[in-house]
Amino acid sequence: MSANVKKSFLQIHPDDNVLVALQDLPKGLVVEWNNQTITLQDDVHAKHKFFITERAVDQDVLMYGVLVGKATAFIPKGGLMTTDNVHHAAQDYAYRDVNYQWQAPDVSAFQNRTFNGYHRDNGEVGTANYWLFIPTVFCENRNLDVIKEALYNSLGYNVTDKYKQFAKDLLNAYQDGQAIDSFQVDSLSALNPVDNRVFKNVDGIKFLNHQGGCGGTRQDSAVLSNLLAAYADHPNVGGITILSLGCQHLQANDFLNDIKTRNPSFNKKVLIFEQQQSQSEDQMIKDAILKTFVGLTEINEMERSPAPLSKLCVGVKCGGSDGFSGISANPAVGYTSDLLVALGAKVLLAEFPELCGAEQNIVDRCVNKPIAEKFISLMRTYDAQAHAVGSGFHMNPSPGNIKDGLITDAIKSTGAAKKAGTSPVVDVLDYTEPATKPGLSLVCTPGNDVEATTGKAASGATLILFTTGLGTPTGNPVCPVIKVATNTSLATRMNDIIDIDTGAIIRGEKTIEEMGTEILEYCIKAASGEITPKAVLLNQDDFIPWKRGVSL
Numbered sequence: 001m002s003a004n005v006k007k008s009f010l011q012i013h014p015d016d017n018v019l020v021a022l023q024d025l026p027k028g029l030v031v032e033w034n035n036q037t038i039t040l041q042d043d044v045h046a047k048h049k050f051f052i053t054e055r056a057v058d059q060d061v062l063m064y065g066v067l068v069g070k071a072t073a074f075i076p077k078g079g080l081m082t083t084d085n086v087h088h089a090a091q092d093y094a095y096r097d098v099n100y101q102w103q104a105p106d107v108s109a110f111q112n113r114t115f116n117g118y119h120r121d122n123g124e125v126g127t128a129n130y131w132l133f134i135p136t137v138f139c140e141n142r143n144l145d146v147i148k149e150a151l152y153n154s155l156g157y158n159v160t161d162k163y164k165q166f167a168k169d170l171l172n173a174y175q176d177g178q179a180i181d182s183f184q185v186d187s188l189s190a191l192n193p194v195d196n197r198v199f200k201n202v203d204g205i206k207f208l209n210h211q212g213g214c215g216g217t218r219q220d221s222a223v224l225s226n227l228l229a230a231y232a233d234h235p236n237v238g239g240i241t242i243l244s245l246g247c248q249h250l251q252a253n254d255f256l257n258d259i260k261t262r263n264p265s266f267n268k269k270v271l272i273f274e275q276q277q278s279q280s281e282d283q284m285i286k287d288a289i290l291k292t293f294v295g296l297t298e299i300n301e302m303e304r305s306p307a308p309l310s311k312l313c314v315g316v317k318c319g320g321s322d323g324f325s326g327i328s329a330n331p332a333v334g335y336t337s338d339l340l341v342a343l344g345a346k347v348l349l350a351e352f353p354e355l356c357g358a359e360q361n362i363v364d365r366c367v368n369k370p371i372a373e374k375f376i377s378l379m380r381t382y383d384a385q386a387h388a389v390g391s392g393f394h395m396n397p398s399p400g401n402i403k404d405g406l407i408t409d410a411i412k413s414t415g416a417a418k419k420a421g422t423s424p425v426v427d428v429l430d431y432t433e434p435a436t437k438p439g440l441s442l443v444c445t446p447g448n449d450v451e452a453t454t455g456k457a458a459s460g461a462t463l464i465l466f467t468t469g470l471g472t473p474t475g476n477p478v479c480p481v482i483k484v485a486t487n488t489s490l491a492t493r494m495n496d497i498i499d500i501d502t503g504a505i506i507r508g509e510k511t512i513e514e515m516g517t518e519i520l521e522y523c524i525k526a527a528s529g530e531i532t533p534k535a536v537l538l539n540q541d542d543f544i545p546w547k548r549g550v551s552l
Helices: 138-155 161-175 218-232 252-262 281-299 329-342 359-365 369-388 399-403 409-420 449-458 488-493 512-527
Strands: 018-021 030-033 036-039 049-051 060-063 066-071 086-088 114-119 130-135 204-207 237-244 269-274 305-308 313-318 346-349 425-429 439-443 463-468 481-485
Touching: 018 060, 060 409, 066 409, 114 512, 130 138, 130 218, 130 281, 138 204, 138 237, 138 281, 218 237, 218 252, 218 449, 237 252, 237 281, 252 269, 269 281, 313 329, 313 409, 313 449, 329 346, 329 409, 329 439, 329 463, 329 481, 329 512, 346 409, 359 369, 359 409, 369 425, 449 463, 463 512, 481 488, 481 512
Parallel strands: 130 204, 130 237, 237 269, 313 346, 313 463, 346 439, 425 439, 463 481
Antiparallel strands: 018 049, 030 036, 060 066, 066 086, 114 305
16 A cells, blocks of 8 residues: 655654654555655554664664664564653763854844833833732631632632633523533633723732642742742732731741842832731731732833833743644744844743753753753752652653653653754753843753743743643743644644644644744734733633652
8 A cells, every 4th residue: 555645744853763643644554755665564643653764672763863762672664653662761961062053043023023011120021910919828828719709809800700600500400490411501701801800900910829838848938938039029020918827937027038139129019918916817808908909009000111022031831742742833932932032032941851862952052061060960960859769751751742642751852842942051040040141041840831830930931832732721820821732633622722823834834933933923912911822811820839859
């Protein structure tokens, strides 16, 4: 059996010994490749890989031009790559004093462009204007929930009213004797949060519920304090309300000192309420609502005004990745990253467990030896901690990743690293360290979607580009998250959470450069408040502090 399989498979790098199926290919199909014929030995589903040449046990498997695995069994030419015949492997890495040369993309079309943001006194520019509620300890989470319900319902930030109405309609149908199992589920109304907001220049009221601040170790509370301080100092935050119990490890004064250490000129309005010093819980909650309301009227006086694109700080993240992630969405976002760096903006790449296999390329791109050595030290320490508890970076891929073609962590990671483009690495930041240098910085976080986005925002990201092949409803309280789909099927099926579709790259209808340019245009509109990303519309305010334990 033979067929014309043009655009049905792809070799990512000339050195690769596997091809990626761009559509489902049946067993027995004969494909023509570089003057040779390859007969498929298995059904190969879209996103999966088949071998150009046979592999003996322990022979290298190459993708993206690097080692991504070793054969664990004989694999015939045309055989399917699976977890049964390939296991994770990655080349070692070290500092090599490479004189890395970067060819920046042409940014003349964006050179004089601006976005409309919120200018802060320290010179930073936010893409949003939020009021932030911070508990110093988990004991205050319930009080935050009470305040959230009160303010969301009264000030127009509640996006769940349509679901409440649906539940009421369902109850009425049940009480009227209708058969509930045949109840018609109509499409819920579109979200229009801006239309309902009382304070038009306050993009949201956000709540950082967490499980820390006491118990655990004092070091845990210190790390949490630095994280919360980073959020208080974030360019997208206009004011802060702090709820404290009083007896916890993380004292309010220590938290305020951490803010001042981070930013000595910090001057945002901060309201502090300590429950053990209050007349009653009822009075404390009412006081917090009252004084926060006054604060909201004050930050509502702020208005957006033009800022150069160099004031953007964009995090790049992937989650629910698939076999197309490293081919479509990630390289497209990588081109956006290069455009931003060429314009003088900041770009943040995190997820250290998902850089396994891409380390040497990253080390070679570091602008000096100390930065490279800091990256190497953080990576090796993190991986050693994982091995110490019987795990390792090689165990990072999830069942969903594997099902959709990411057989080893090195395959997943080398594709994930494409989000960072090709620019030099100007800095390496440990968890909660702020990004201060224009260009590409690495941020040490887990691969876990929420822990990574939480850490990326702490380092100053004012937008996050989040690529996904399977669909992930992750957002962040203070940093708008833009979802970029790797394939059109996902973008169509989950259009309520996806903002951008890069499936045209897979179909050969658009180039990576064209798609990356479109993504930057979207970023400019989102940063200006002209477009609201779906994660923001849905109040997907995910926040998980990392305790510096093993998390992949």
